[in-house]
């Protein structure tokens with residue numbers, strides 16, 4: 001008999017499974033990707049201290065621990081529904097139904113699309129798709145690529161492509177439109193780039209990162225950025241004052257038409273040109289993958305600082321719906337270490353619900369650990385993450401007292 | 404040019420994996436054991452996995468992790484299979500999607 005079904009074998013799901021199994025629960029984890037590890041598998045970045053965060057190794061470590069504890073992990077299984085029953089949950093998947101008392105959703109995040117003409121051509125892919133092809137499958141996505149969308153994830157992955165010997169010609173912004181909004185605004189993008197200065201310190205030292213703390217200096221710096229706004233990170237030109245108008249090609253990608261833009265993102269007529277490329281990566285940022293929480297009947301909150309709509313949940317990763325838990329990026333966009341720490345909380349909290357957690361302090365310590373890991377995170381997707389977390393906590397408490 | 408990333412400065416060299424044969428639209432390709440259909444085809448230089456059902460425009464992978472369904476192909480006769488999540492198997496028969504008739508749509512494609 002399975003005590004808890006976990007959807008998603010990423011850092012959150014695996015850590016939760018480990019915590020549950022350590023307290024004597026029968027755990028089953030399902031994941032639709034052919035191998036466990038979630039988005040951890042493709043991650044590879046250099047920490048400020050010069051060591052590498054190698055997600056593949058981290059995933060292996062978590063997997064070994066889970067398997068040793070007897071956690072049952074099934075890959076290639078897609079879950080598409082979760083219905084409340086008297087005893088718990090009836091979960092429908094591509095491989096049959098599961099009847100379980102407790103359900104944990106650890107489905108992670110998805111990528112936002114930045115549609116532009118030509119984006120359906122073969123050779124155009126999301127930046128995360130390129131990451132998985134490169135680091136997980138070890139297949140080259142092309143010879144010479146252009147990244148559309150400048151954010152922390154796309155910058156990190158451009159570097160990963162480069163490490164694999166794939167040429168990233170340049171990174172540009174998407175042309176501004178009602179969908180791309182801030183992603184097409186050089187000032188906004190420049191501000192967010194300053195927050196990742198520690199990933200490529202030399203680049204930003206040249207710009208004088210101290211001076212750039214002031215808003216006025218940021219505006220000035222952007223006016224005077226060399227060329228059409230070229231900064232370089234690891235030698236890759238990041239052109240904050242160029243935007244992609246269209247992806248060109250007959251049967252597949254042949255190039256990208258770009259245009260110079262002013263500091264506000266408005267195109268400068270007559271400056272269009274086509275840059276040859278055989279692949280294009282689109283980077284629109286991440287949002288929590290929450291559909292299963294919605295079909296399970298969980299109430300939601302819309303919090304841009306967490307990446308969009310998130311299922312309400314308390315510090316113990318419990319949703320207001322009996323027997324339904326959430327952990328990891330489904331609760332808000334953060335790095336893998338935070339997701340893992342949240343998974344541990346969810347696992348302990350489920351064990352406690354079964355009356356199998358005699359050491360109550362383990363749970364409170366795990367909750368504090370999430371906070372510590374969050375504060376020390378190298379990669380932070382949103383500057384106001386702490387505020388978003390506090391809001392969800394309050395809303396969840398409010399929801400409980402209203403009910 | 405696509406192909407495999409044999410050596411990597413941090414992730415190391417690829418281990419020797421068993422080679423298997425599979426078919427895509429009647430042609431035979433070599434894949435490595437336990438890789439996805441999408442990865443095997445891209446390694447062979449194939450980017451187009453299907454054409455849009457109505458417009459007939461070419462499509463390939465987009466998200467590569469199962470979210471967008473852009474990579475849907477027919478596998479051993481079963482339609483709508485995501486090439487980015489499905490592992491290739493020896494002798495597997497993969498077919499790209501084809502343009503479908505839209506007889507009731509004004510100006511639509513007719514077969």
Ligand SMILES: Cc1cc2nc3c(=O)[nH]c(=O)nc-3n(C[C@H](O)[C@H](O)[C@H](O)COP(=O)(O)OP(=O)(O)OC[C@H]3O[C@@H](n4cnc5c(N)ncnc54)[C@H](O)[C@@H]3O)c2cc1C
Nearest residue numbers: 008010011012031032038039079107108128328329336339
């Ligand atoms: C494309 C992409 C690239 C990323 N790259 C980085 C990076 O380089 N660095 C970084 O710090 N963070 C990155 N992230 C953020 C990432 O979400 C976190 O670092 C971390 O992996 C989140 O862990 P998680 O366990 O919550 O979810 P994930 O690691 O995403 O794991 C969720 C798992 O759930 C499975 N799943 C989802 N829905 C279903 C379903 N219906 N049925 C069955 N299985 C399902 C998925 O297949 C997946 O394996 C990336 C995110 C994405 C989407």
Ligand code: FES
Nearest residue numbers: 465467471472487
């Ligand atoms: S490429 Fe998106 S589902 Fe396969």
